[in-house]
Amino acid sequence: MTDTALSDSTHSTDSTDSTDSTDSTHGAHGPHGSRVTEGAPHPSYPFSRAAGCPFDPPPEFAGLREREPFSRVQVFDGTPAWLVTRYQDQRAILADDRFSADALRPGFPPQSPGLEARRKSGKPLSFIAMDDPDHNRVRRMFTAYFSVRRARALVPRLSEIIDGLLDGMEAAGPPADLVSSFALPLPSLVIAEILGVPRSDHHLFQSRTKVLVSRSASGEKSLAATNELTDYLGGLVDEKVKNPQDDLISNVAAAHLPTGETTRERLAQDAMLLLVAGHETTTNMIALGTLALMRNPDQLAAVRDAEGPAQIAGAVEELLRYLTIVHTGRRRVAIEDVEISGHTIRAGEGVILANDSANRDATLFDDPDDLDITRPNARRHLAFGQGTHQCLGQNLARQELQLAYPALLRRFPALRPAIEERDIPYKHDAVVYGVHELPVAW
Amino acid sequence: MHIEIDQDRCCASGQCVLTADDIFDQRDEDGVVTLLDDAPGDADAQARAEEAAALCPAGAITVRA
Numbered sequence: 001m002t003d004t005a006l007s008d009s010t011h012s013t014d015s016t017d018s019t020d021s022t023d024s025t026h027g028a029h030g031p032h033g034s035r036v037t038e039g040a041p042h043p044s045y046p047f048s049r050a051a052g053c054p055f056d057p058p059p060e061f062a063g064l065r066e067r068e069p070f071s072r073v074q075v076f077d078g079t080p081a082w083l084v085t086r087y088q089d090q091r092a093i094l095a096d097d098r099f100s101a102d103a104l105r106p107g108f109p110p111q112s113p114g115l116e117a118r119r120k121s122g123k124p125l126s127f128i129a130m131d132d133p134d135h136n137r138v139r140r141m142f143t144a145y146f147s148v149r150r151a152r153a154l155v156p157r158l159s160e161i162i163d164g165l166l167d168g169m170e171a172a173g174p175p176a177d178l179v180s181s182f183a184l185p186l187p188s189l190v191i192a193e194i195l196g197v198p199r200s201d202h203h204l205f206q207s208r209t210k211v212l213v214s215r216s217a218s219g220e221k222s223l224a225a226t227n228e229l230t231d232y233l234g235g236l237v238d239e240k241v242k243n244p245q246d247d248l249i250s251n252v253a254a255a256h257l258p259t260g261e262t263t264r265e266r267l268a269q270d271a272m273l274l275l276v277a278g279h280e281t282t283t284n285m286i287a288l289g290t291l292a293l294m295r296n297p298d299q300l301a302a303v304r305d306a307e308g309p310a311q312i313a314g315a316v317e318e319l320l321r322y323l324t325i326v327h328t329g330r331r332r333v334a335i336e337d338v339e340i341s342g343h344t345i346r347a348g349e350g351v352i353l354a355n356d357s358a359n360r361d362a363t364l365f366d367d368p369d370d371l372d373i374t375r376p377n378a379r380r381h382l383a384f385g386q387g388t389h390q391c392l393g394q395n396l397a398r399q400e401l402q403l404a405y406p407a408l409l410r411r412f413p414a415l416r417p418a419i420e421e422r423d424i425p426y427k428h429d430a431v432v433y434g435v436h437e438l439p440v441a442w
Numbered sequence: 443m444h445i446e447i448d449q450d451r452c453c454a455s456g457q458c459v460l461t462a463d464d465i466f467d468q469r470d471e472d473g474v475v476t477l478l479d480d481a482p483g484d485a486d487a488q489a490r491a492e493e494a495a496a497l498c499p500a501g502a503i504t505v506r507a
């Protein structure tokens with residue numbers, strides 16, 4: 001995926017460009033100033049993490065929070081933006097209607113070059129890049145499927161899927177790649193069932209989504225997979241119109257196609273957003289979260305041996321805070337002049353809200369750089385964003401994680417990485433942070 | 443304590459239900475917030491209502507003393 005799903009929201013066609021853009025921003029050139037555009041000598045964003053600190057955000061953030069909470073940066077194409085590093089300022093901006101999530105507005109700091117192509121193509125963006133009230137109107141077509149009650153009702157089915165995957169790992173024996181054997185298939189199967197992808201198509205669906213999140217797939221290959229999936233979902237909409245079942249696509253199509261509130265294309269595109277936005281995120285939380293626990297054996301033991309759900313729920317919130325895997329900032333553009341904490345942002349200026357920085361802000365979180373699964377206020381994190389774009393899938397994601405970690409750790413109580421720390425392939429260059437693979441033994 | 447909700451503003455995040463499912467609920471048809479109790483009496487419930495208002499991403503919950 002996806003820069004795109006969680007940022008520019010042009011999740012479909014331009015998702016492939018993401019790797020290129022991020023590589024050129026901080027992969028090869030280092031964190032600062034290597035791509036200076038005339039008249040805009042600002043540091044390049046995103047910054048790099050410090051060597052040897054795979055769980056900590058870039059070290060620059062601490063000083064910026066302290067001394068320069070609104071600082072100037074520029075993104076890969078030279079577009080300047082205000083980098084906002086403090087928790088309270090980010091909350092204020094994300095809750096403020098005077099900032100737009102419309103990635104096509106001039107001044108919006110893009111995540112990837114694909115956006116330019118999208119701008120020219122004239123195709124609409126999905127609701128992650130729309131503003132209220134239109135945004136909420138579209139979002140509400142889907143919210144019924146992601147309520148707290150729905151997530152709770154899924155528990156038996158989620159447990160069944162989890163147990164099946166763990167059975168597979170156990171039968172194959174160690175070592176296993178935790179990503180491809182557990183962390184990736186879980187969210188993939190779950191979203192397929194929610195959307196209503198028939199069982200006979202699961203293989204096709206999973207193999208294409210795997211390409212989307214894979215490192216080795218070329219730009220062309222992942223563009224092809226994206227197009228195949230979008231076509232597939234369009235066909236699925238047609239099929240569900242003819243033979244409705246009790247699933248998301250059938251119900252949304254029945255309720256909102258006849259009224260003209262959505263179209264076949266838009267629905268396929270929004271289904272693609274659900275698929276893409278929920279995929280790499282949940283996968284990486286499972287894998288990276290397990291790795292973080294393996295690094296903190298006492299906390300791993302506490303999750304494994306937890307007696308009640310509250311302790312596990314707390315651990316999941318803390319892992320979300322600590323890891324903040326969506327680590328290249330929420331992005332917005334001001335539509336009028338706005339003053340935040342005495343700082344003026346002018347109409348047309350872009351802002352980048354570094355939620356990984358906010359989640360380490362000591363004004364809110366004590367000892368913010370420590371993983372502490374008993375942290376009382378972990379749920380205040382901004383790992384799911386804030387404002388009315390706050391993650392639509394958060395309750396589903398929470399439920400998957402709350403079941404996945406303890407089930408995995410109980411099945412394999414002695415779970416450990418099967419490779420050296422220095423060989424772990426972290427996704428430094430991706431919009432959603434994590435590990436490409438994680439060989440484990442038990 | 444008196445609680446007010448703004449259903450137009452609500453984005454159906456479920457944060458309130460997660461915090462206090464004895465006070466808030468989500469409509470079946472679209473996940474939008476509903477109130478089960480607009481004037482919780484005991485201190486524990488009041489504290490959770492305040493926490494829900496603080497966590498609500500949409501600013502859709504107002505709690506008055």
Ligand code: HEM
Pocket residue numbers: 006007101127128129139191273274275277278279281282285325326330331382383384385386388389390391392393394396397
């Ligand atoms: C642990 C896993 C997840 C994380 C960390 C995560 C993170 C986020 C973040 C930070 C945003 C805010 C985007 C913004 O403000 O621009 C977001 C939005 C969104 N997420 Fe998630 N997400 C996760 C899982 C899921 C799942 C499982 C689904 C769906 C099945 C999902 C669907 C969405 C959608 C549709 C949006 C756009 C909402 C809107 O614009 O109204 N996410 N997510």
Ligand code: SF4
Pocket residue numbers: 447451452453454455456457458459466468473474475494497498499500501502503
């Ligand atoms: S927390 Fe706020 S936005 Fe979320 S469901 Fe409750 S009222 Fe709606």
